[in-house]
Structures are given as structure tokens and as C-alpha cells.
Amino acid sequence: MLGCSPRKRKEAILPVEQNIQLDKSILDISVVAKGLNVPWEITWGPDDKIWMTEQHGEISKIDPETGDKKRILEIKEVWKDRTTGLLGMVIHPNIKEYPYVFVDYTIKNDKNIFSKLVRYTIQRDSLISPKTLLVIPGSSGHNGSRLAISPNGKLLWATGDAQKFQNAQNEKSLNGKILRLNIDGTVPENNPVKGSYVWAKGFRNMQGLTFSKNGLLYTSEHGDALEDEVNLITREGNYGWPNIEGVHDTEDEKKYAEKYNTIEPLLSWTPTIAPSGLTYYGSDNIPEWKNSLLLATLKARSLRVLKLNDDGTKILSDNIFLENEYGRLRGVCVSPKGDIYVSTSNKDWNPYSKPLESDDRILKISRANKISSAKVLKGKVASENTNIDNIDQLYSIYCGSCHKDDGSGVEGSFPALKGSSIVLGDKGNLIKVFLKGKKTENKPEQMPAFKFLSDEEGAAILTYIRTNWGNSAGAIQASEIKKMR
Template structure:
């Protein structure tokens, strides 16, 4: 059992408005030197030595990068700038600055998609957050491309947003626009069919609803998502997403229309009694891959065939927390992940997005200037776009690493807590409270342990300051892991504290009846 409140969740969520019967069933839970990398390949006889070169630097959180029909890399930066970058010269051309972007934490200018037929439909689609009457919203806008500029914005849709959990990725298939939305930090939106949040939506390019959508008059294609960070169609038109879990179970999913992907009641594979029961109540689809400890998956792309032969028919996934690039080898049908290997581990910091050129060169963007900076970041040259391509014969090779369940051999605190409270425990103003000089720690070891077990569902006020971020329960951890995290938090304090008594963890677990 991962979360105590899930025991009562189905009763509440069953009261949510249902979609038409037989279609959706939501009865569950509402200028850097050239570096060469020689990695283990999926086919050792056809390994291509690959090199990484920085082609652009000095960017400010490039959220989306996409290969354009002009052979330029189109990028969005979180504070509202859209640019094109020449991948050969690195020259940057700003084509749009959106003035009303609301930027905070992971809110801002996010997803972008270029119409696949720009000659006949010169449209660029953008998603960004903005404020209206001091409330955040997420806006989907279609712009028209004219030489060196984007013009004629047409608002297609606006939905609820938050300073986190806003998604957002955009992708095209067969002339239709797919929009992956976040749950806006709501525990009900993802399972409320009438809410567009926590969904994958399918739209016509004018914002209208296609007549062949699963439910007449609804944009919903699939539901039950927390915070999708990557979305891509493969060569055979299969749709894949990458998604942030909560404390556990970051996911890669194969998306099918009308399926329910479980959030918030099911996380990962439905691997405990409560989740199994909930999965039987709906058209639940399990992920292709889930990671615990979490890796912070971000942008994803499909490598069909190119000059890095070992990546043919693979999903390429970059990660924020894991700080690496993962090659996820697919079976011939694209229905299973049959291999996983890690590249660029911690070499460039947090990685946000990825795109692939027609020849198979890979481009990735860093995210070291975002809200969740780790110690030592950003570097003066951040943020950067890095090209990965076949290396020259004179290059020196470096060997990579096999995929592991560990996250850079981090402590429990770094694995589960640092992404919100910071590696040094300073927190984030207005969102996540600092753990340094914490009144909770001063109150004794039992309250601290209880907080780790139970988390918090709503805003808290500490020392007169309000923090809006939610904290999940970590009751799924073993007692020894909770003990280690509690001791680490105590070490962050200016005062010296003795190690906690291991029996205190036993007492708290028994008290809250978590087995």
C-alpha cells in the first residue's frame, strides 16, 4: 500500500461524472571540446562510436526543441521566447517573444509543434501558461509562420493550470493535433472525463473536435495522467509518452485511445492489492516501463533508422533527475521495451528535450537554469543544445554505463527529497518549505518520521510563510530507508542532532497502521 488516502479514494471518485458508457471508463481514481562516447550497443557487431558537441549555449531553459522543415532547430524557452538555431553555425534567430507568459517553477512557455505540411499549412502550435484574475491557465495557440516571424495568433483552447503539473507536449498524427495536458496538481482532474486536464486531447488544427474522436463532442483521447513530459509518434503511428510519477513510478506509456492510465490511484504496474482491485474497474493500461527510484523523465523521441545504427527502432528519452540519455530498444511491433542503456550520465546536467534530424543526428537540450537547480548548476555556458552524431576516427572513446535501478548512487534523500526541497535543503519559496533550521526537526524525531510516512495533501504555513506544494507519502519505503532519510534531514540543521532511534520508525509505522 503506497498511500493511506487511496483506501478511501475509490468511493469518492466513483461519484465523478462518467463518460458515455462503453467508451471511456473512469471508475477508478479520479563551444565545448568534442567528446566521444563508445556505448554498449544493442547489437555489438554494429556499434557506432558517437560524439557529443555543444552547438548552442547561453539559452534560458529550452523546453521544446524540434527539427524544422528548414533544417533549423526550433526551440521554446520557458520565459516566452521562440527561436530557430542553425545546427551548423549555431546562429540563433528569435522569431517570437510572448509578453503574457506566466513563468514560475514549471509554468511558462512549454510545448511546441510544427505542422508536418508547413508548405500548405504554415502553422506553429504553442502552449503556455498565463494569469487571468490572478489565476493560472494553460493556453493552446496557433501561429502562422511568415519569413522570420510568427504572426496571427489564434487561441484554440484554454484550461486550468498551476505552477506545476501543466504538461505539456504537442504532436501531430494524420493531420490531427495531440495535446498532453497535466493534472494541474489536482487529485480529481485526471479521472474526471469532463475535465481536459490529465488527458491526451485530440483536435483539428482549427481547435475544433474531430468527428471521429472516441466520444462525440469531446477532445479526450486517453486519460489518467499526472504530468506528461514527452510525447512522440513512431514510424508505424504508435504514440508513446514519458511521465513524471509522484514519489515512485516514473513511466513510459504506449497510448491507446479510450484507455485509462490510472493516475492517481494506480501508479506504475498496479502491483499491490488496492491497485489490482482498481485496475479491474476500468480499461487500465499498464506502462511499458516504470522507474523507482524515479529518474525525472522528460522529452522523448523515436529513432527509426539513422547513422547511429544501434539506436534503430528505439525510444530516446532524456531525464532531469537522472541527468542522462536513455535508449529504450523496442521489439519489432513496438509493443514492448526489450533493452535499456544509459548515455551521457551526469555529463551535461539536467536534460529537458530531444529531437532527431532526418539523417539520424540527435540533439538534446539542457535544463540547468530551471527552478530545480542542483549544486554546481548552472554553468556559465548553460543552457546548451548538444549534438550527438558519429565520431571521427581520430577521437578518443569513452565507455558508458548499463542501465541501473540506482540514481547516480544517490542517498535516499537525493533520490526522493532533493527534487523538491533541494540538494542542500533550502526548498523553493512559496512551493516547498526549507528543511534547514526546520521547526519540524526541532520538535523531535517522531513528528519528522510521521511526516515522511504520511506526507501532506495541501498548503502549509511555516513560520508565517505559505507553501503550496504537496508532499507524497513515503510509507512504501523500508524502515531502514526512512531512518536514513530522517537522519540526513537532521544533518542539514545548524544544530547537532544524534541519530534517531530505529525503534521510532517501528513505532510510527505501527501507529499509522501501514504494513
């Protein structure tokens, strides 16, 4: 059985690619493994290996000293398409008494899509005796799917709304919720509602879930066109979606919040950053980051260090590291020693550019004694401001993740803006889509509404897409947008 007394051996020396300079500490960045295929979940195992799910359906272990990969399970019924596949995984922390690994993944029967939660038993280097704990409706997107074990041994499952927004507030639906289960799949007796798995509700698409050292539960969640979130989860809490996005800052949201006692996020981001893997950092190894949430981001292509106050109820600062250095970041975990491991996600369905031959990778961030690379990175404090004078940046922030910086789009998902009949055609139709959004039948992705942007910002973006990449249509004025609101 794994997890009792891992064999000690001399630590290998990985080549240092870059350094990070903090206030006092110097950090090394090394590549542990490369050539992976969308490592969706990474977690530190009881055998001092990195356990990993790859989206196409494999569970493997990575030796953090050598990068050697050993596959331990292939789940053949996994259905992978866009954001579906083999997703979340958690290992029970009391492996001697409960030698279990929990995973969730997408399956498809005929035209019906489901999210399936399964428990495996660890036997040496194998996972055996699969036991299905729960199956819920799924979708081609918004499946959530992170897992965590609470300090008192309960299993938490963060589910998405399965692209049916009202699921999140529907008491009879298990989508758009945090579910709390016993490890045998039964409903805990002390859940808020007798016989119900629901612990908290009102979520769109959570992609991060973690407990702090003092037992607080945090999530990271994708918003629509605005208000990505990090939330502190409370028993029976209502987090507002779809009636509220992020902070309660509109009159309708304030009324809903007062009526239903909804909870605001600890932090929200507009422009969105696509938050993904989330873990708590409580080690003394990197003192500047102690008592922080570490957040991997996809759209923002960065690692965020979110410093908490002493009791964990507020985020004091948001600092950005690795921005645009390694592409999309999906997962993050911490070793008992305090080293940090981050997985990239450049082979997924929505890359910013062509993946490198070395993608996807697992990076190691560790404490160093001295600077040993030619490139030294520093963090920066997140800013809420966007510069309307930098139109390239404005377009990239709000449109680039879907339609790409060169306007090429993603075939089958996001239409190209280059040469688009909607872009080059009637101004009124384009402004209408921009302000109100657009949903195409039989396609999971939809154009969100950008009415929250100012008339000036909207005019700048629309003019940019009408006059770039060979497009030669006329400019759009702020007054034209104001008239159509």
C-alpha cells in the same frame, strides 16, 4: 514560405567536447548553442534549423552548424513562474499545405491560471495570425504541455492534472488527459466520445509525447514520489492516476484496474528520474539506437535510450548516457540525418546547483569515425536497486532534487533541512511527515508520502538529515518508523 528546398551549404565543424563509445559506433558530443534561457521545447524545422521555445516566452531558431540564434516571436502574455511559461511546440509536417506552428503556454488573469493552445502561420521568418484553439484550466504546476501531430494530421495535446488529482478521471475535465483536435481546433468526428476532445485519460503530468515510425503514440510522465512512467497510448485508454501509480502492484490498485480496465506503463521508475522530452529514433545513423525511444531526464540528469521490440509494444532495455555530465536535460529531437540534439535545463526553477556561465545549452550527438576527445563516455544499464549502505546516494535519490544535496532547499518552494525545526524537533512529527507527506497552503509543491520505502531505508534517510550539515539530533531507528505506520 519555409520548408520547400533549404539552401545547401558546407557543414561547419563544431568542437568535440566528449565521445560516447557504443558496441561498434563512436559518437561525438558537441555544443551547438549556449547561454540560452530554459529551452523547453526543441524540434527540427522545415528549414533545417532547430526551432526552440524558451520558457519566458520567446520562439527562436538555432542554426545547427553555427549556433546562431534568431528570435522569430515573443509572446508577451506568457506567464512564467516555476514550471509555467511557454512550453510545448510542434510544426505541422506537411508545411506546404499547412504552414502552421502550434504552441501552448500559461497565462494568468487576476488569480486564475490557464493553459492556452495557439496556432500560428509561418510567413518567411515570422509567425503571424495567431488563432486560439483551446483554453483549459491551468496551475502553477502539473500543466503537462507536450504537443504532437499524428500520421493522419490530428493535433495531440498532453495536459497535466493541474494539481487537482481527480481531474485525471473526471470526464468533464480536460486536465490529466491526452486531447485530440483537428488543426482548426474543432473536435474530430471519430474521437471516442462525440463532441469531446478526450483521447485518453488518467495522467498526472506528462512531459514527453512522440509518435514512432509505425504510428504508435508514447508519453513520458512524472510520478509523485515513485513510479515515473513511459506509456504506450491507446484510443480511450485509462492510465489510472490518481488511483494507480505505475504498475498495478497493490491490492487496491489491482481491484481498481480490474474494475476500470486500466493500462500499465511500458516502464516505470522508482526511484523517480523526472522524465521530460521524448522522441523516437528510427535512423540507421546510430544502429545501436535504432528503434528506440530517447528520453531526456531532469532529476536523473541523463539521456535514456529505451530499446523497443520490433512492433513497439515493449521496452527491451533501458540504457543511461550523459549521466551528471551536463545537468538537467529537458528536450530532445532528431534531424533527418539522424543526429540527436538535447537541450539542458539548468536555469529553471529547480537547479541542482548554480548554473554554469554556458548554461543553458543545446548539445549535438552525432556519428564519428574516431575518438577525438580526452574523455570517452560509456552507457550503463539502469538498475532497480538502491544501496542502503550508501546513505549519501539514498538521500540524493529520494530527497536531493528538492532539498538539495547540501540540505539548502529551494527558497519559497522546498524548505531547507539544514537547521530545520521539524528535522531537529520531535521524532514523531518528522516520521509522520515522512510517511504521510505534507501540503502547505498556497504553495504548489507538496511533500510526497514515502511510506513505500522500507523501515530500514526510512531510518537511514531520516538519520542522515538529522546528523548532517551541522544538524546534531539523534538517530532514528527502523523500529520507530514501523511503530508509526
